[in-house]
Amino acid sequence: MLGNDYQLSQQVTYRGMIWLLAAQLVVMLPFAFYLPIWLIPVMLASAYWRIRVLKGDSAQPKLVVRLLVIALGIAGVLLSGMTLLSLDTMVSMLLLGFAFKSLEAISQRDALVVVFIGFFLVAISFLFSQSIPAGAYGVFSMIVLTGALIANQQSPAQQMSQYSTRSSLKMASVMLLQCVPLMVLVFIFMPRFSPLWSIPAFESHAKTGITDSMAPGDIANLSKSDELAFRASFKGRLPKADELYWRGLVLNNFDGKNWQQLPEEYDTSELKSQLQNNMAWNDANVDVQGEPFEYEVIYEKTGQPWLFTLTPTTKVDGKTIRFGDYRVMSRGDIQSPLMVNAVSYPDAKRDLELSDYARSLALQLPARGDEKTRELAKSLRKNSTNDSEYVEKILNRFTEQSYFYSLRPPLLGDQNTIDKFLFESKKGFCSHYSGSFVFMMRAAGIPARIVVGYLGGEWNENGDYMAIRQYDAHAWAEVWLEGEGWKRVDPTSRVAPSRVEGGLEAAVEYEGSFLEGNPFSAHNFKWLDGIREKMDSIQYGWRRWILGYDSESQTNLLKSILDKMSSVPLAALIGALFLGIFLLWFVMLGLFRRQTYEAYEHQLYRKFCKRMEKLGVLREPQQTPYEFALIASEKLPAKAVAIRDFSSLYQQMCYVPNGAADRAKPHQKMRKLLRELS
Amino acid sequence: MVIIFLLFLVGINFQNSLVYIVCFWLIALLVINIFYTYRNLSGLTIKAISAEPCFAGEKMVLELEVSRPVKQRKSAIYFGWKNEDLVELNLQKEQSTRIKLSHSSDKRGRFSPPRIDIFTRFPTGLNTAWSYATMDIDGLVYPEPIEKKQGVDNQSSDDEASDGREILGGSSDFAGIREYQAGDSPKRIHWGQYAKTGDLYTKSFVDYESHDVWLDWQSLNISGTEPRLSHLSAMILAFHDSQRQFGLRIPGKEIPPNKGEAHKVRCLTALALYGLPQEKVA
Numbered sequence: 027m028l029g030n031d032y033q034l035s036q037q038v039t040y041r042g043m044i045w046l047l048a049a050q051l052v053v054m055l056p057f058a059f060y061l062p063i064w065l066i067p068v069m070l071a072s073a074y075w076r077i078r079v080l081k082g083d084s085a086q087p088k089l090v091v092r093l094l095v096i097a098l099g100i101a102g103v104l105l106s107g108m109t110l111l112s113l114d115t116m117v118s119m120l121l122l123g124f125a126f127k128s129l130e131a132i133s134q135r136d137a138l139v140v141v142f143i144g145f146f147l148v149a150i151s152f153l154f155s156q157s158i159p160a161g162a163y164g165v166f167s168m169i170v171l172t173g174a175l176i177a178n179q180q181s182p183a184q185q186m187s188q189y190s191t192r193s194s195l196k197m198a199s200v201m202l203l204q205c206v207p208l209m210v211l212v213f214i215f216m217p218r219f220s221p222l223w224s225i226p227a228f229e230s231h232a233k234t235g236i237t238d239s240m241a242p243g244d245i246a247n248l249s250k251s252d253e254l255a256f257r258a259s260f261k262g263r264l265p266k267a268d269e270l271y272w273r274g275l276v277l278n279n280f281d282g283k284n285w286q287q288l289p290e291e292y293d294t295s296e297l298k299s300q301l302q303n304n305m306a307w308n309d310a311n312v313d314v315q316g317e318p319f320e321y322e323v324i325y326e327k328t329g330q331p332w333l334f335t336l337t338p339t340t341k342v343d344g345k346t347i348r349f350g351d352y353r354v355m356s357r358g359d360i361q362s363p364l365m366v367n368a369v370s371y372p373d374a375k376r377d378l379e380l381s382d383y384a385r386s387l388a389l390q391l392p393a394r395g396d397e398k399t400r401e402l403a404k405s406l407r408k409n410s411t412n413d414s415e416y417v418e419k420i421l422n423r424f425t426e427q428s429y430f431y432s433l434r435p436p437l438l439g440d441q442n443t444i445d446k447f448l449f450e451s452k453k454g455f456c457s458h459y460s461g462s463f464v465f466m467m468r469a470a471g472i473p474a475r476i477v478v479g480y481l482g483g484e485w486n487e488n489g490d491y492m493a494i495r496q497y498d499a500h501a502w503a504e505v506w507l508e509g510e511g512w513k514r515v516d517p518t519s520r521v522a523p524s525r526v527e528g529g530l531e532a533a534v535e536y537e538g539s540f541l542e543g544n545p546f547s548a549h550n551f552k553w554l555d556g557i558r559e560k561m562d563s564i565q566y567g568w569r570r571w572i573l574g575y576d577s578e579s580q581t582n583l584l585k586s587i588l589d590k591m592s593s594v595p596l597a598a599l600i601g602a603l604f605l606g607i608f609l610l611w612f613v614m615l616g617l618f619r620r621q622t623y624e625a626y627e628h629q630l631y632r633k634f635c636k637r638m639e640k641l642g643v644l645r646e647p648q649q650t651p652y653e654f655a656l657i658a659s660e661k662l663p664a665k666a667v668a669i670r671d672f673s674s675l676y677q678q679m680c681y682v683p684n685g686a687a688d689r690a691k692p693h694q695k696m697r698k699l700l701r702e703l704s
Numbered sequence: 705m706v707i708i709f710l711l712f713l714v715g716i717n718f719q720n721s722l723v724y725i726v727c728f729w730l731i732a733l734l735v736i737n738i739f740y741t742y743r744n745l746s747g748l749t750i751k752a753i754s755a756e757p758c759f760a761g762e763k764m765v766l767e768l769e770v771s772r773p774v775k776q777r778k779s780a781i782y783f784g785w786k787n788e789d790l791v792e793l794n795l796q797k798e799q800s801t802r803i804k805l806s807h808s809s810d811k812r813g814r815f816s817p818p819r820i821d822i823f824t825r826f827p828t829g830l831n832t833a834w835s836y837a838t839m840d841i842d843g844l845v846y847p848e849p850i851e852k853k854q855g856v857d858n859q860s861s862d863d864e865a866s867d868g869r870e871i872l873g874g875s876s877d878f879a880g881i882r883e884y885q886a887g888d889s890p891k892r893i894h895w896g897q898y899a900k901t902g903d904l905y906t907k908s909f910v911d912y913e914s915h916d917v918w919l920d921w922q923s924l925n926i927s928g929t930e931p932r933l934s935h936l937s938a939m940i941l942a943f944h945d946s947q948r949q950f951g952l953r954i955p956g957k958e959i960p961p962n963k964g965e966a967h968k969v970r971c972l973t974a975l976a977l978y979g980l981p982q983e984k985v986a
Contacts, residue, residue, distance in 0.1 A: 197827060
């Protein structure tokens with residue numbers, strides 16, 4: 027390409043460098059939330075160094091110095107307690123290189139490299155956070171980066187002008203804005219592929235939400251958070267409040283104080299293989315009855331694999347896996363919002379035959395402890411005719427005796443926690459009730475287990491979707507009854523029916539412990555509810571349509587379009603859209619401009635000159651129309667009159683103001699004279 | 705670009721919509737950038753203003769007037785020839801501007817600058833838009849002034865003293881005193897003499913009519929056309945600098961003695977065009 031042949035002596039100018047450094051800072055700031063914060067001072071230090079070099083206060087660092095600095099930086103990253111080959115380390119290294127790049131960015135080419143690494147980092151930052159503010163900040167970063175790109179192309183003189191910064195930013199914004207239609211088009215239609223290779227995992231950033239074991243108090247902690255857990259929208263019929271039991275994990279094993287999933291502790295992949303080996307999903311175990319719920323859930327990032335669905339989930343898409351205890355898990359930890367479509371039949375009967383493995387898990391009890399409860403359970407069972415009646419008796423006992431639902435229960439110590447709760451404190455929340463209930467079931471020989479998840483959810487204004495927040499976390503129980511299979515029992519609902527109907531807020535209204543310790547939560551300000559809901563719907567749209575747009579949504583969209591038109595017109599339509607965008611750009615950039623700004627008399631004069639040229643009289647650029655008329659009429663005496671008339675008319679017209687009304691007639695005259703000349 | 709491809713891979717592997725968006729946005733940016741770069745170049749009107757005469761081996765300076773369309777500002781457009789000159793042009797507030805480009809010349813005669821490369825990388829430096837402009841203008845290249853030693857003595861055909869004929873009643877050089885005559889300017893009265901003798905004497909001055917030096921092709925003791933022209937060119941400059949009057953005689957052309965800038969240009973032009981087809985002389 028031409029231009030590449032030229033050795034443009036383009037060094038990064040002072041202002042260009044300032045732009046680059048500013049852009050670097052903008053790009054690196056958000057990483058301070060996730061990665062070692064000392065990267066920012068490192069960047070600032072190298073920026074300061076670079077500016078000193080530019081001002082001539084300090085010399086360009088030598089290669090040895092640069093290598094040393096880089097080695098120090100790498101050592102710093104490794105010493106910050108990050109594992110080698112994790113994504114965090116790689117990103118930190120990239121940031122480090124980015125920060126140091128400014129030290130040796132000398133040519134325009136280097137500037138280009140800095141800016142493009144910047145773009146790359148903007149994208150990488152979205153691996154850490156995909157919230158709306160992060161997105162908005164990303165757009166801002168892109169504008170600054172593009173501005174830096176533009177500023178570096180400006181000539182030094184232009185850079186010095188006082189509007190340079192603003193005009194670069196403005197131009198960058200306009201360019202990026204004009205790019206949006208094409209970007210959207212590509213975004214919608216670009217085929218999506220499945221991951222090409224397994225990706226290095228993030229180091230566990232704070233995991234949120236429900237954990238894989240339950241000690242008394244865990245869920246109470248969650249109840250202090252109004253953070254969003256997930257959102258769900260339903261197609262077809264909507265569930266009632268007492269049907270919104272979002273199943274997450276199943277806890278089988280009790281050690282006297284804590285509940286955990288299986289007798290041994292496993293990490294996620296071991297747990298999956300354990301469940302897959304002993305409790306694989308089997309369609310045959312579900313006896314489908316009643317009407318289904320069809321719904322779509324968008325899970326927030328939790329860093330954990332738990333998904334929450336209504337039980338039993340007969341159909342679920344995406345990268346998910348179901349197990350025989352009716353839980354659904356994501357194949358990997360949820361590092362970015364995940365959208366899942368599912369179908370559940372709440373009235374279905376599950377596991378009419380109980381496997382030995384499941385039965386043994388569901389009957390496990392610690393060898394000793396809580397003797398009073400065991401005795402009570404045995405005696406109550408003896409007085410009941412069957413298991414169902416026994417279940418009912420236990421539940422009634424919670425209602426009849428004065429048990430309270432409280433988020434501020436007294437501490438129960440390490441031993442005989444069930445005894446202490448049932449006979450002494452009688453104050454607790456879902457984990458206490460479900461724990462003691464399951465314990466009493468097992469003590470009477472009835473298979474039972476704890477299910478942890480969320481209960482309820484809050485419909486948004488329009489009722490399109492419901493938001494389930496951390497304070498909706500809940501634990502309930504399941505018992506296995508002959509002929510009925512697994513049956514959900516929620517002992518908490520007996521103590522505090524309002525927990526089911528009105529959510530946690532209603533259940534603890536009397537003691538005012540809702541969102542305790544989180545006084546600034548928007549939920550504590552009723553008058554903010556409208557705004558909160560608005561923001562929530564915007565966020566939902568963001569999750570649903572932007573973050574959740576994957577190959578599946580793409581296929582669905584294409585399918586729905588293809589239903590209306592066949593593939594050939596569709597391809598034509600897409601082509602036309604692309605063409606339309608290009609045309610739009612042409613118009614917006616004013617590229618369809620051909621002398622249209624010229625007044626009519628100038629256009630006529632141009633024609634006149636062309637005609638004269640044909641007749642052999644060429645107008646030199648420096649000749650005035652008057653001089654030219656003289657020369658031309660001398661050379662073409664036959665047409666001298668017309669030439670002189672035309673020229674004088676033209677000269678007169680040049681001084682007639684543009685808006686004047688009497689311009690049409692002279693124009694006509696000029697045209698006539700022009701005809702005579704040909 | 706590599707970065708975009710990398711981003712696409714990241715987008716695929718992390719299934720991250722926002723990474724895709726950044727990636728596609730960059731692609732769109734690259735595409736629109738083509739339009740922008742093209743626009744930055746398009747619509748320019750270039751007029752050749754002048755090509756300043758120069759001596760062979762020197763740079764010829766071409767002056768161009770570049771104007772932009774009313775509504776489009778132009779930044780960082782380069783004009784130039786490879787290995788010659790490169791000029792950056794910005795048209796922000798002003799509608800048009802003049803730039804000077806220089807191109808080396810090697811032969812005397814009429815020189816038409818080759819087509820000018822015009823290119824720009826604005827706004828992002830990712831693409832180059834380029835164009836060529838051939839200007840319908842030519843400039844004169846005078847023979848390179850090289851003085852030849854052996855030619856010095858034979859420069860003039862007149863054998864008069866180098867100071868030329870005296871013109872009496874001049875005003876520059878003091879020539880002596882004479883008796884006062886009525887009408888002599890009192891300024892010229894030699895008051896010293898009057899004090900000594902009591903008679904009035906007038907100082908008289910002469911001017912020298914620069915002798916009609918002829919720079920004559922025929923009398924040059926130099927072989928070859930170009931060396932002769934070069935020598936004449938050098939002599940013209942020398943005479944011009946010392947403000948002497950001279951004439952030029954070359955085969956087919958004779959320029960009567962005169963002096964001044966216009967005369968110099970006339971003579972040099974004659975040298976430059978010696979032996980060349982004349983049709984272009986306007």
